Amino acid sequence: xxxxxxxxxxxxxxxxxxxxxxxxxxxxxxxxxxxxxxxxxxxxxxxxxxxxxxxxxxxxxxxxxxxxxxxxxxxxxxxxxxxxxxxxxxxxx
Amino acid sequence: xxxxxxxxxxxxxxxxxxxxxxxxxxxxxxxxxxxxxxxxxxxxxxxxxxxxxxxxxxxxxxxxxxxxxxxxxxxxxxxxxxxxxxxxxxxxxxxxxxxxxxxxxxxxxxxxxxxxxxxxxxxxxxxxxxxxxxxxxxxxxxxxxxxxxx
Amino acid sequence: xxxxxxxxxxxxxxxxxxxxxxxxxxxxxxxxxxxxxxxxxxxxxxxxxxxxxxxxxxxxxxxxxxxxxxxxxxxxxxxxxxxxxxxxxxxxxxxxxxxxxxxxxxxxxxxxxxxxxxxxxxxxxxxxxxxxxxxxxxxxxxxxxxxxxxxxxxxxxxxxxxxxxxxxxxxxxxxxxxxxxxxxxxxxxxxxxxxxxxxxxxxxxxxxxxxxxxxxxxxxxxxxxxxxxxxxxxxxxxxxxxxxxxxxxxxxxxxxxxxxxxxxxxxxxxxxxxxxxxxxxxxxxxxxxxxxxxxxxxxxxxxxxxxxxxxxxxxxxxxxxxxxxxxxxxxxxxxxxxxxxxxxxxxxxxxxxxxxxxxxxxxxxxxxxxxxxxxxxxxxxxxxxxxxxxxxxxxxxxxxxxxxxxxxxxxxxxxxxxxxxxxxxxxxxxxxxxxxxxxxxxxxxxxxxxxxxxxxxxxxxxxxxxxxxxxxxxxxxxxxxxxxxxxxxxxxxxxxxxxxxxxxxxxxxxxxxxxxxxxxx
Amino acid sequence: xxxxxxxxxxxxxxxxxxxxxxxxxxxxxxxxxxxxxxxxxxxxxxxxxxxxxxxxxxxxxxxxxxxxxxxxxxxxxxxxxxxxxxxxxxxxxxxxxxxxxxxxxxxxxxxxxxxxx
Numbered sequence: 001x002x003x004x005x006x007x008x009x010x011x012x013x014x015x016x017x018x019x020x021x022x023x024x025x026x027x028x029x030x031x032x033x034x035x036x037x038x039x040x041x042x043x044x045x046x047x048x049x050x051x052x053x054x055x056x057x058x059x060x061x062x063x064x065x066x067x068x069x070x071x072x073x074x075x076x077x078x079x080x081x082x083x084x085x086x087x088x089x090x091x092x093x
Numbered sequence: 094x095x096x097x098x099x100x101x102x103x104x105x106x107x108x109x110x111x112x113x114x115x116x117x118x119x120x121x122x123x124x125x126x127x128x129x130x131x132x133x134x135x136x137x138x139x140x141x142x143x144x145x146x147x148x149x150x151x152x153x154x155x156x157x158x159x160x161x162x163x164x165x166x167x168x169x170x171x172x173x174x175x176x177x178x179x180x181x182x183x184x185x186x187x188x189x190x191x192x193x194x195x196x197x198x199x200x201x202x203x204x205x206x207x208x209x210x211x212x213x214x215x216x217x218x219x220x221x222x223x224x225x226x227x228x229x230x231x232x233x234x235x236x237x238x239x240x241x242x243x
Numbered sequence: 244x245x246x247x248x249x250x251x252x253x254x255x256x257x258x259x260x261x262x263x264x265x266x267x268x269x270x271x272x273x274x275x276x277x278x279x280x281x282x283x284x285x286x287x288x289x290x291x292x293x294x295x296x297x298x299x300x301x302x303x304x305x306x307x308x309x310x311x312x313x314x315x316x317x318x319x320x321x322x323x324x325x326x327x328x329x330x331x332x333x334x335x336x337x338x339x340x341x342x343x344x345x346x347x348x349x350x351x352x353x354x355x356x357x358x359x360x361x362x363x364x365x366x367x368x369x370x371x372x373x374x375x376x377x378x379x380x381x382x383x384x385x386x387x388x389x390x391x392x393x394x395x396x397x398x399x400x401x402x403x404x405x406x407x408x409x410x411x412x413x414x415x416x417x418x419x420x421x422x423x424x425x426x427x428x429x430x431x432x433x434x435x436x437x438x439x440x441x442x443x444x445x446x447x448x449x450x451x452x453x454x455x456x457x458x459x460x461x462x463x464x465x466x467x468x469x470x471x472x473x474x475x476x477x478x479x480x481x482x483x484x485x486x487x488x489x490x491x492x493x494x495x496x497x498x499x500x501x502x503x504x505x506x507x508x509x510x511x512x513x514x515x516x517x518x519x520x521x522x523x524x525x526x527x528x529x530x531x532x533x534x535x536x537x538x539x540x541x542x543x544x545x546x547x548x549x550x551x552x553x554x555x556x557x558x559x560x561x562x563x564x565x566x567x568x569x570x571x572x573x574x575x576x577x578x579x580x581x582x583x584x585x586x587x588x589x590x591x592x593x594x595x596x597x598x599x600x601x602x603x604x605x606x607x608x609x610x611x612x613x614x615x616x617x618x619x620x621x622x623x624x625x626x627x628x629x630x631x632x633x634x635x636x637x638x639x640x641x642x643x644x645x646x647x648x649x650x651x652x653x654x655x656x657x658x659x660x661x662x663x664x665x666x667x668x669x670x671x672x673x674x675x676x677x678x679x680x681x682x683x684x685x686x687x688x689x690x691x692x693x694x695x696x697x698x699x700x701x702x703x704x705x706x707x708x709x710x711x712x713x714x715x716x717x718x719x720x721x722x723x724x725x726x727x728x729x730x731x732x733x734x735x736x737x738x739x740x741x742x743x744x745x746x747x748x749x750x751x752x753x754x755x756x757x758x759x760x761x762x763x764x
Numbered sequence: 765x766x767x768x769x770x771x772x773x774x775x776x777x778x779x780x781x782x783x784x785x786x787x788x789x790x791x792x793x794x795x796x797x798x799x800x801x802x803x804x805x806x807x808x809x810x811x812x813x814x815x816x817x818x819x820x821x822x823x824x825x826x827x828x829x830x831x832x833x834x835x836x837x838x839x840x841x842x843x844x845x846x847x848x849x850x851x852x853x854x855x856x857x858x859x860x861x862x863x864x865x866x867x868x869x870x871x872x873x874x875x876x877x878x879x880x881x
Binding site: 164169171179187 | 257
Binding site: 003006010013014017018020021022023026028029030031032035037038041042045046052053054055057058059063066067069070073074076077080081084085 | 766767768769770771772773775776777779780783784787788812813814815816817822823824825834836837838840841842844845848849851852853855856859860863
């Protein structure tokens with residue numbers, strides 16, 4: 001019974017996702033329509049940031065705050081893992 | 094297992110270890126010019142540490158990779174990145190202070206010392222990622238070994 | 244505006260991050276230095292949040308943006324109508340949520356100093372705590388969808404590190420794995436929705452997207468994914484199965500912060516249904532979906548609380564049911580916001596829902612703190628093995644009773660004030676809603692009377708237990724004072740801080756959009 | 765050659781496969797693999813959203829002349845971020861799996877259910 005419910009919900013999600021990417025709903029591959037933001041990055045990476053690599057310009061300058069968050073996620077994972085494998089006190093064993 | 098793997102693996106590791114490190118540092122250093130950057134280069138360097146760990150075992154790398162040093166370096170990398178963000182706070186957080194000024198790191202696009210704070214951030218993130226992943230791998234390896242002996 | 248205040252939105256994230264990165268290094272200098280530093284960081288953060296909110300509400304609650312890395316902080320740089328940099332956007336709701344987070348993290352940190360005194364890994368514990376704080380603030384202040392996802396993941400990972408922190412308890416590891424799986428899944432749903440929206444509209448800013456979203460299938464799928472993911476992270480039934488494990492197995496002060504974390508996800512649900520999709524989807528049908536979820540959450544939370552014998556798990560189910568009340572209030576508001584007449588009780592319902600967030604944070608926090616003190620003293624979490632604690636722990640008993648009555652909605656405590664607004668408004672939409680809500684509150688009161696009788700009354704325990712240390716009592720006293728103050732003077736708080744927040748939702752997305760893309764729209 | 769929506773469908777199928785593993789597998793490691801599969805699907809979707817037919821990498825160093833259309837840089841940056849986040853989650857999940865194995869001596873979720881009800 002429980003398994004049937006899970007299967008039905010999985011099929012539901014699958015249908016949902018495939019509907020979203022089906023032709024007519026999702027645009028065809030390789031044809032982005034609204035590209036004003038990305039065109040700005042491509043055109044101005046060299047003048048604004050003086051970086052030849054537009055992706056790095058986006059990662060560290062235009063969206064630098066995301067990268068700070070990303071570094072924080074990794075830091076959180078490291079701290080969490082160190083905490084799990086830390087040395088315990090005698091009374092905590 | 095704690096003694097590491099066969100002599101072939103260990104010899105090959107000795108040969109390629111330096112090259113992987115060099116390549117990783119290259120990727121970090123040229124992040125603003127060529128494909129790559131702090132994260133990618135840091136991951137390459139960390140993979141060299143992981144290779145060392147696999148080849149020589151947890152006991153074999155004692156004294157070579159100090160866990161506490163790695164952790165401190167990771168915190169230093171994170172702090173440096175945050176400090177670079179704070180550097181521009183006169184204008185806005187994460188404002189790129191040096192880019193295009195012509196001075197320090199202000200060369201026009203295409204040179205190694207260009208792009209303002211970007212190369213510095215690449216180094217900070219690279220340091221953070223290489224030490225972070227390395228300490229995850231080492232801690233998990235050492236923890237697993239303890240479990241085997243218990 | 245003051246120069247520091249201009250940067251306050253980003254400092255609310257950056258200062259706790261600075262703390263989190265520096266704590267492991269400072270921890271080597273000894274516990275005193277470390278604790279002083281953490282106290283300073285968290286106090287500065289809370290003061291900044293309070294100052295920002297005070298200035299914001301006093302200035303008429305006009306939304307403003309903070310542009311990261313640009314030439315100007317206040318005026319976003321646009322390209323083809325799309326903001327190209329990450330924007331933090333403060334409106335009434337964000338400022339209000341930041342106040343809640345500041346209150347809970349401040350008391351949680353000071354409670355933790357005492358709670359984690361004789362345990363291992365204190366440095367790592369506080370580092371994770373500060374990361375969680377930064378993540379929650381980031382979720383509430385950011386105006387960029389992908390940035391929101393990044394902060395969502397920071398809170399997920401930091402929260403799971405804290406849930407599994409007591410590694411010697413096997414249940415905490417099980418809870419950690421389970422919660423991490425579901426948090427990751429919810430994060431990936433959100434990311435997939437962001438990808439769909441980006442591929443269609445080429446932008447990531449919420450204000451920009453709110454202005455251009457259509458009514459196509461793609462938008463509906465994105466809305467569905469966002470709502471599923473965030474409802475899962477907020478702990479709404481039927482995706483609540485992680486919530487009691489998380490609240491129940493985390494260290495006591497962290498359970499309180501986890502509730503603030505769930506509320507941040509709930510904030511995102513409100514932001515998405517009112518602001519992001521506010522102009523394009525049918526408010527009535529979406530509102531009724533929220534109402535049904537809310538009723539289910541209230542009902543399941545209370546009935547499951549009824550059968551628990553583990554004190555923390557019981558409070559955890561109580562906390563789950565309170566999420567339902569918040570959803571109910573805002574859901575009623577959403578359901579009527581589509582009406583042409585815009586009846587006034589819609590605004591009252593939203594006020595009730597949001598005010599209940601603040602009240603719930605205070606009283607659930609108080610209950611978790613008190614339960615931490617009780618478990619520490621009694622040495623067990625099983626209610627059947629406790630008894631007579633009131634003889635030795637007078638202050639803890641008083642605080643527990645205040646928290647329990649407030650949670651169950653007994654006057655004159657704060658839970659009553661906000662629940663009354665919810666009952667009043669939902670009665671006008673359908674009497675059935677308020678009947679279920681009231682009945683559940685009464686059941687919850689019965690549950691807490693049972694707990695009180697089992698844990699605090701009865702004969703003196705065989706060996707005397709010690710009262711909780713002062714370091715724990717003071718944070719509890721602060722929260723109890725908040726609970727009583729909000730209960731005695733609800734009008735003042737509703738007028739000055741809740742109404743601007745509720746209006747930010749009720750008045751629709753126009754102000755939020757205009758702040759980003761300018762008056763040209 | 766026009767391939768229409770086919771790449772997006774592949775990404776969606778990867779997500780569905782991952783969900784299947786997550787929901788029906790009993791081994792904790794397989795559940796983690798399922799999560800990684802979903803992550804891969806989502807990342808693939810993100811990076812494909814930024815592709816322009818015939819575009820080249822958005823890097824000016826040694827770029828072929830004349831410069832053609834470049835693919836969109838933002839999705840690549842987002843994917844980079846989400847890959848690192850995925851790494852962090854996977855590492856934490858696996859650590860929890862290690863400790864669950866230490867405590868319970870098994871990785872089968874049927875035998876690890878103290879937290880029901």
